[in-house]
Amino acid sequence: MxxxxxxxxxxxxxxxxxxxxxxxxxxxxxxxxxxxxxxxxxxxxxxxxxxxxxxxxxLRKPVSHRAVPSATGHVDGSSDAVLAPSNTDAMQGDLLSAEYFEVAVRNRVTAARRFLKPVAVVRLQIVAKAGTTTSDRDRSVAVAIHDTLRECDTACVMSETDIALVLEDTPENGAVWVVERVRRALEDQLPTHVWAGIACYPTHAMDADELLSQADVALERARDWPQDRIEVAYAE
Known part of the structure; x- marks a missing residue:
């Protein structure tokens, strides 16, 4: 009106x-x-x-009064596919889709370079031990990550067992602390195995592509161990 x-x-x-x-x-x-x-x-x-x-x-021109879409803190199904929550059978909650992961990494690295701040990329593989249902695992993982991460951090579902985190303004030791908190929160709820690979800008990589690659390599090293393991990328 x-x-x-x-x-x-x-x-x-x-x-x-x-x-x-x-x-x-x-x-x-x-x-x-x-x-x-x-x-x-x-x-x-x-x-x-x-x-x-x-x-x-x-010469005065009328001011255009265009309707501005309201910003919301949650992503819904009407948003662009890159921002939509993952529709896999994996963990849901506030976790985003795999398509958004690389976009988030590139944006965070660009911002980190501009403001001279670190950013960490974490690749997690979370596997439930025998006797644990998939729904219990998914619920526990979503709660553990939600309770650990800050609002400025990003969590994406990469596959049924893989989670990727982008931690803003977080150095290597801070990323290790985040992973350990997630691992302990899961340990208190149900039996799971957690392997993690961590890479940080600018310590381990100077661009987004190298940062992603270093995090993947670190996760592969962690998966070589039979028990829970956190591996950090090697400094260049």
């Missing part, structure tokens, strides 16, 4: 502004003629100022 009233009032306001500019222009013309007839320079100056005011008035 308020938008319709606003749109109805706008033409009236624009018409009044144009009429005012016309009146100023006529006044300036009269002052200019008077200055010529009476040879009075001050009147000529006043005429010039009136003409300038009229020109400014006629």
């Amino acid at each position: 308020s938008e319709r009233v606003e749109s109805e009032r706008r033409p009236e306001a624009e018409g009044a502004a144009n009429l005012g500019a016309f009146a100023i222009g006529v006044t300036g013309l009269g002052l200019g003629v008077a200055s010529l007839m009476l040879a009075m320079p001050p009147l000529g100056l006043a005429a010039g100022l009136c003409s300038l005011g009229a020109a400014v008035g006629t």
Whole structure:
């Protein structure tokens, strides 16, 4: 209702502004003629100022009032596919899709380079031990990650057992602490195996592609161990 009233009032306001500019222009013309007839320079100056005011008035453009979509803290199904929650059978909650992971890494590295701050990429493989149902595992993983990460961090479901984290403004030791908290939270809820690979910008890589590669390599080293293991990429 308020938008319709606003749109109805706008033409009236624009018409009044144009009429005012016309009146100023006529006044300036009269002052200019008077200055010529009476040879009075001050009147000529006043005429010039009136003409300038009229020109400014006629050049005014109406302000566009476009509707701005409201920002929300959660991603829904109407958003772009890259931002949509994962539709796999893996952990849900606030976790995003695998397609968003690389986008998030590139954005965070760009921001980290601009503001001279570190960023960590974590690759997790979480496998439930015998006797644990998939639904129990998924629920526990989602809760553990949600309770550990900050709002500025990102968690993505890569596959049924793989999770990827992007930790903003987080160095190597901070990333290890985050993984250990997730691992202990899971340990308190149900039996699982957790392997993790960590790589940090700029310690282990200077660009997003290398950072992703280093995190993958670190995860592969961790998976060589039969028990829970956290591996950190080698510094360049």
